[in-house]
Amino acid sequence: MLEFDLEKKLHGAEGDLNLKVSGKIIQGQLIALYGPSGIGKTSILRMIAGLMKPDTGFIRVNQISWVHTIQRVNLRPQQRKVGFLFQDYALFPNMTVERNLMFALPKGHDATIISDLVNIMELQGLRKRKPPTLSGGQQQRVALARALVAQPSLLLLDEPLSALDYEMRRKLQRFILTLHKRYQLTTLLVSHDPEEISEMADEIWVMKEGCFVAKEAPQLFFDKSLDKESLSLWGEITHITARDSQYFIQMKLGGETLGFHIERKKAEHLKVGDRVKWGFFQ
């Protein structure tokens, strides 16, 4: 069980932001943090991992205080035992894949966890390679495996899949879910991808202006705007062309390509490669 109640003034590129969030996650849950960039999602993960100190508040894990600003408790990151997946993977370039994993093994722990993870994550052929020679997806798998070598009960994923293409993203989503279930992890996932969140998360926590504005099942959240839909499909945008006051959008839906016009205002935030939901309404 992870409980937190945190306040922190953040100085971002778009001005100051007062982050004020609280939450409770039970063991085995996978929670997705969702919201625009710069809203403090990463900061929440960093405070839980001990890489950032809240101005006031507490973090409790299984009744043990990790942070309590009034009681002046603040455990160092080394004492917290969390798995953290960084956006840039943070693999150690001087070590081979195997050494990266070995380095993460606490003294006296059984090394069979490493061969387990290597098998689950299909890293057998990469053991002797160094991180700079690996593709993004491969590095991501190694980083995920490394985050779990010490068998943490809490896994923090900071937009782990945003830099990967669709196929690789799907594959890694399955890996994360497999690991999440196998090691009964409590997982916090920062993601921008509605499809990813719908597939993976038990709950979505939506952030706006430094606060949580909704905590509910992803289906419920994403379907609110489409409450009369009778069927919806996910597709990937392949082309966007501006035409007068409208945009012409082409998307791939299953094996088919579909084209349609859309108001400029509605299309402004879309870009090629985005996954969008295509619904039919009654």
Added chain:
Amino acid sequence: MNPMNWEPILLTFQLSLITTLLLILIAIPLAYWLTYTKFRGKIVLEALISMPLVLPPTVLGFYILVAFSPNNSVGRFLQENLGLQLAFSFEGLVLASILYSLPFMVQPIAAGFASLSPSLKEAAYVLGKSRMETLIWVLLPNIRGAILTGIVLAFAHTIGEFGVVLMIGGSIPGQTRVASIAIYEEVEALNYGLANSYSLFLFVVSFCILLVVYGLNRNSPQRVW
């Protein structure tokens, strides 16, 4: 023409070697602190460390000489309590060289630390590694190029010292008469042939050292100099 006396050359390399070894021990923690501290007063220290880059070496030499003089409280303290006579001695030269070459070692190493993604350090901490373990196993191996550059530059710079050495060391054969001083004295005595031998030797050695630096930088992903 007098035969070439190898003593000044050997003394020069001895001084450079000892200075460089001590500098490694000083510069790595110093560069680490300068890179990662949030203490605002660090700019004062940064400016002080870089002073030898802009000051005439004689200024530095003069103040060190005054400070180490047995007539002065610092010099007297060192002599009476530690038996260290730093003015006009090899030990004094080592200390002066360390101060003089400090920026040449600290700056490349600090640039190396700064070039690393902060997440490397954080990842090691989250994996339960202490600061020391992180420094030794993660940070230092990934700035090998920068450390090597610092070592070579500090070594080469110490070979090229003249003003500081002259002020603080004088020219005591076998003690403080390094090659650069010997060259100056041979020219004063109109022994151009001998001055040329020393000079050519230093010229070739320094060129080779810099060749190595540029060669290393060429193959290294992080260019720090």
